[in-house]
Amino acid sequence: MKRAPSVAWAIGLGAAIAGFAADVPSAQKADVDAHVAKARTAAGDDFRAVFDRLCVPPAPAPGPSPASSTAAPATPARPARATWHADPVKVFDNLYFVGQTEYSAWAVLTSAGVIVIDPLFDYSVADEVVGGLETLGADPATIKYVIVSHGHSDHAGGASFLQDRYKARVILSAEDWDLMDRTKASWKKPRRDVVAADGHQVTLGDTTLTLHKTPGHTLGTFSTIIPLRDGATRHTAAYWGGTAFNWLGNRAAYITPERQDRFWFDQYIGSAQRFRRVAADAKADVLLSNHTAFDGSKTKLPAMATRRPGDPHPYVIGPEAVSRYLTVAEECALAGRARVP
Ligand SMILES: [Zn+2]
Numbered sequence: 457m458k459r460a461p462s463v464a465w466a467i468g469l470g471a472a473i474a475g476f477a478a479d480v481p482s483a484q485k486a487d488v489d490a491h492v493a494k495a496r497t498a499a500g501d502d503f504r505a506v507f508d509r510l511c512v513p514p515a516p517a518p519g520p521s522p523a524s525s526t527a528a529p530a531t532p533a534r535p536a537r538a539t540w541h542a543d544p545v546k547v548f549d550n551l552y553f554v555g556q557t558e559y560s561a562w563a564v565l566t567s568a569g570v571i572v573i574d575p576l577f578d579y580s581v582a583d584e585v586v587g588g589l590e591t592l593g594a595d596p597a598t599i600k601y602v603i604v605s606h607g608h609s610d611h612a613g614g615a616s617f618l619q620d621r622y623k624a625r626v627i628l629s630a631e632d633w634d635l636m637d638r639t640k641a642s643w644k645k646p647r648r649d650v651v652a653a654d655g656h657q658v659t660l661g662d663t664t665l666t667l668h669k670t671p672g673h674t675l676g677t678f679s680t681i682i683p684l685r686d687g688a689t690r691h692t693a694a695y696w697g698g699t700a701f702n703w704l705g706n707r708a709a710y711i712t713p714e715r716q717d718r719f720w721f722d723q724y725i726g727s728a729q730r731f732r733r734v735a736a737d738a739k740a741d742v743l744l745s746n747h748t749a750f751d752g753s754k755t756k757l758p759a760m761a762t763r764r765p766g767d768p769h770p771y772v773i774g775p776e777a778v779s780r781y782l783t784v785a786e787e788c789a790l791a792g793r794a795r796v797p
Pocket residue numbers: 606608673698
C-alpha cells in the first residue's frame with residue numbers, strides 16, 4: 457500500500473534536491489532525479505527516514521582529517537544513561553527488542569537458548585541486552601550466539617562482553633573481522649571466532665537464521681532472514697544489516713585508488729537488489745533494522761504496549777512493503793552513483 461508523501465515533506469525534499477542540482481550537468485541531473493523520484497515513490501510515508509538519510513546528498517565531505525582516520529563512526533565515550541536508555545520490548549513471541557533509543561539490538565529466543573543480533577556499544581550492552589533479557593524473563597546466561605551485522609562500534613561494541621561473560625560464539629564475515637582488526641578502537645574488540653560466509657546458517661534448537669552477505673555499508677555486511685512467531689501465526693523478518701553510505705562522510709576509511717565512490721555504490725546497489733530477491737523468496741513480511749529510525753521502531757515499539765489480542769501487529773508490513781524498503785535503498789544508491797563524475 458502506497459500513500460502520498462505529505463506536502464511539507466515534499467517541499468523540504470524539493471529544496472534539498474534543488475540545492476545540489478546546480479552542481480551537475482543536466483543529463484546527469486535527469487538520471488539522478490529519476491532515481492530519487494523512484495525512491496521517493498517507494499518510500500511513501502512509512503520509509504521517509506531511510507529516504508531522507510540515503511537520498512538527500514550530504515554536504516561536501518571535508519578533506520582527510522585525524523577525526524576521519526578510523527573505519528568506525530566516532531565512539532562516544534560513555535554518554536549518560538538518560539541520553540540513550542530504552543526499555544526492552546517483546547515484539548514477537550520469539551523476538552525481543554533489547555536496544556537503546558537510536559540503536560537496536562535484537563534477541564531471538566529459541567528452544568535451546570538465545571541468539572543476539574547486533575549487541576550495541578560496550579557501554580550499553582550490559583544494561584540493554586543483559587538487563588533487557590532479564591526484565592522480559594529470559595536468562596542471558598543462555599546466549600549462545602552473537603551475530604554482528606558489521607564491524608562498527610555501534611553494533612559490535614558489546615560483543616566481547618557477551619563472549620567473555622557467557623562464552624557466546626561471535627559471528628562476523630571475514631571482511632568485517634578484518635575491518636575490526638584494522639580499527640583503532642577505544643572499545644574492547646571480540647576475539648576472532650566464527651567466520652561466516654554468504655548463506656551461513658545459524659541453527660539453535662528449533663530456529664535457523666540465514667545470513668546473506670550484502671556488502672556496501674562495509675565490505676562484509678550481513679543481512680539476515682529471521683523466522684518469527686506471533687501466537688499461532690508465523691512471520692519472517694528481513695533484517696537489513698547496514699544502511700548508510702559511509703564513504704560519503706568517512707572518506708579516509710573507505711576511498712582508495714582501487715575503491716572509489718563508484719565501487720561502493722555498485723556493491724550497495726547489487727546487495728539491495730539481491731537481498732530484495734532473498735526477502736521475496738523467503739516471503740518476508742517484516743522489515744528490521746539496527747537503527748530505530750529506519751524501520752519505524754520509534755513508533756512501533758510504543759505501539760506494542762497498547763496492542764490488544766486480535767489487533768494487527770505493528771511490525772508486520774507485508775512482502776510488498778519489505779520490497780519497497782529495499783527499493784528505497786537501491787534507488788538512492790543508484791542516484792548516488794549517478795552523482796559520481
Ligand atoms: Zn555501521
